[in-house]
Amino acid sequence: MLLLGIDLGTSSVKVSVVDAVTQQCVASASYPDTEAAITVPQPGWAEQDPDLWWEYAGKAILRCHASGTYKTTDIGAIGIAYQMHGLVLTDKEQRVLRPSIIWCDSRAVTLGDEAFNALGTSYCQTHLLNSPGNFTASKLAWVKKNEPAVYAAADKMMLPGDFLAMRLTGECTSTVSGLSEGMYWDFATGTLSQELLKYWGLNESLIAPVTPLFSEHGRLLPQVAEALQLRAGIPVTYKAGDQPNNALALNVLAPGELAATAGTSGVVYAVSGELAGDSLSRINSFAHVNHTTADPRIGLLLCINATGIFQKWIKGIAGQECSYPQLNELAADAPSGSDGLLAIPFGNGAERMLQNRITGAHFHHIDLNKHGRPHMARAVQEGIAYAFRYGVDIMKENAVPAQVVRASRANLFLSSLFAQAFADLNQVSVEFFDGDGSFGAALGAGIGAGVYASAAEAAMLRKPTGRIDPRHQPALEEGYINWKQWLQLHLSQSEKK
Template identity: 60%
Template sequence: MLLLGIDVGTSSVKVTVVDAQTQQTIAAAQYPETESDIIAPKSGWAEQSPDMWWEHVQLAILKLHAQRKYNPQDIAAIGIAYQMHGLVIVDKQQQVLRNSIIWCDSRAVELGDKAFEEIGREKCLLHLLNSPGNFTASKLAWVKQNEPDVYAKADKIMLPGDFIAMKLTGEISTSIAALSEGIFWDFQQNELSKDVFGYYGFSDSLIPTIKNVFTEHGRVSANISTTLSLKEGIPVSYKAGDQPNNALSLNVLQPGEVAATAGTSGVIYGVSDQLTYDNESRVNTFAHVNYTTEQKRLGVLLCINGTGILNRWIKSIAGESMNYQQMNDTAKTINAGSDGLIIFPFGNGAERMLNNKIVQAHMHNIDFNKHSTAHLFRAAQEGIAFAFRYGLDIMRENGMDPKIIRAGKANMFLSDVFTQSFVNVNNVAVEFYDGDGSFGAAIGAGIGAGIFADAVAASKERKPVAVAEPKQTALYQDLYAEWKEILKSKLYKNDEVNILS
């Protein structure tokens, strides 16, 4: 029995077929091979076409089938992981009304900050566990205010994974986990937030049917089964945001367990059994995939928008002729600290851990006679690792102090320079596992379809493939101290953003 996982990322769509019995990957593919574009009509804006996602999902699945490593008719269930916080709006005919305003878009920050103050900071944090910030609810408020014709035609709103499930099945649903990541959910009242809906003037009719994460969200329709060579009527039995899904794939489900990713954005994601929140909403708390009102499991999420996207940008301007492995090998030729070159990766919209400020990326101490492209490659990866340390210190303030972090051996963690910078500056080991978000989505599908008894049974075969241990912590503490001092003195005025002391 086979399971199909779909991961709708910002850069590409990845798909994996997993053997349910062995929990091993049979085949994997992605589409496109190069990164998908982000549409930026104005500075700080970021959009993608949902129809592009759907096209890429179909092409990725057909590319997967073309490997001829399995019989597509043996696929018994489908799971979907997706980039979090994106807003998709459809009309009564399920037609998309505008491009999706995606996770790193900053246009709604001012609206969200105003809602935070007028609903009440304490009330928001207690009930929503977050500021409305620039999350999905505030993005919808921006559409309502600035595109009233679009808003008037809206029948349902959804997140990217809900949209792909709709295209596969014709049905629209959501979950408490999805609603919490959009800042639509009141954790104290266990219902849609009357405060958010009342303040923004939303109708709750915009919200699709609420279902469990692990359940049937519709069945593959006849026309789609023909197009994609899938068996008609197989269930879409799991949908989750990419970071909760990544945690599931790494068996990070219980309080105190922590996962990390370093793709386009960087994330540390820890599990808590408390309705916890950061007083300044610099890290965010959402319902985890295994959250129920009876057994609370919350995901505490640190997000750094500018992570792999910085590495991609450096490649486009300085390493275009290289692949990422060649860049990583070149970075290894430079000593730790990049001979004084320091890079701050904050160039992809408002950074929540920096109080939702748009500060952009910066380079410091450039020496034309000393620094080369190799220095750029290394300084970028070190700067990303230092940003992780800054965010992890905020999580530590809030009671999340990991002794070990689990991660997939993918994206930035494929680089020895980044990996060693990460473990050394954070002084915490990282366990690595094979598989990516589409693998996790396939496992989730098996849980939702009842093929696995529970998440524990679904992960019993998962073993780490490598461990990275801290080795040069003193050196990296000194390098980080310099990085943070420049952050304090040159990038901000102290009255604009709270800088960790």
């Protein structure tokens, strides 16, 4: 039996076909070839067209088939991973009503803060495990307030993965994990958060029926199957946000285990057995893929909005002919610590770990007689690593140990310079695993289809393919101290705005 995993990312949609027995990826493909556009109607806003996601998914699947390495009739289940927190609204005919307000859009921050103050710290910390902040429910409240005609026409509110599953199957479902990432779930009652819905006057009917994460979310429609060259009736058996899904792929399922990613955004993801959130709301607490009421598993997610997107920016500055591997080589030509050049990477909207403040991105200590392109390239990677260190320190404040971090050899972790800086700054070993988001989605499909008895069983075959151990780097540690001082200055200035 083969498993089809779909990873709906911000920059592209990637699919993988995985052998359920060997867990070997037999084919993978992505679309588009260049990074998908993010529309910015106003500063701090960010939108994408869900219909383009659907188009990209179809083209990626057909590209995968074109490899000729498997029989499409052997595909027995489909799993979906997706960029988290995005808001998709559809009408009764399942037509998209407006562009998706995606994860890095900051327009609803004020509404989320107002809800936090109105509902109270105690309620938000014990029931939502978070401040409503800039999450999906806040985005929906923004639409209700600012686009009442769109809100009135809406039949269903969905996350990006829910939308993709709906296009595949014609059915709308939600999950506890997905609802918790949108701030719709009350962990204390094990139901939808009636207090939050009531505060904003949101219609409960907009939320699709809650279905177990590892279960059937519909079956492939005949007309869709024909277009995608697949069998009709294949079940969609898994949906999860990209970070819980990545943790599944990296065998991060139990308390104390950590995963890290450094794609468009950067994330440190840990698992806890406690229903508790960060008192300052810097860490996001969501239901993990294996969460149950009887055996809580909470994913503690600390996000850095500007990681890969900062790397993309400096790549453009370096010249369009410069590839990412060449950019990594360029960065290696500068010494550790970048000869004092510092980069603050927070230039992609409000940062949750900075309590939703917007500092912007900055360079400091530029010496026109000393610093060149290699220093700029290295300072960006080190600046992102400094941001990860800042985040891991917040995790430690919340009694989350950092003994071993697991990651995929992907995105910024393809840079040996960045990976070593991450290990050195956090004084933690990094274990690397093969596979990516689409691979994790395929594993999830296998769990939901009953191929594997549990998430733990599905992860048993996962073994590390490499490891980086930390070294002592005085230049990096000194750089981090200086970087943190500059960050504190920017934070104090942002508070005055």
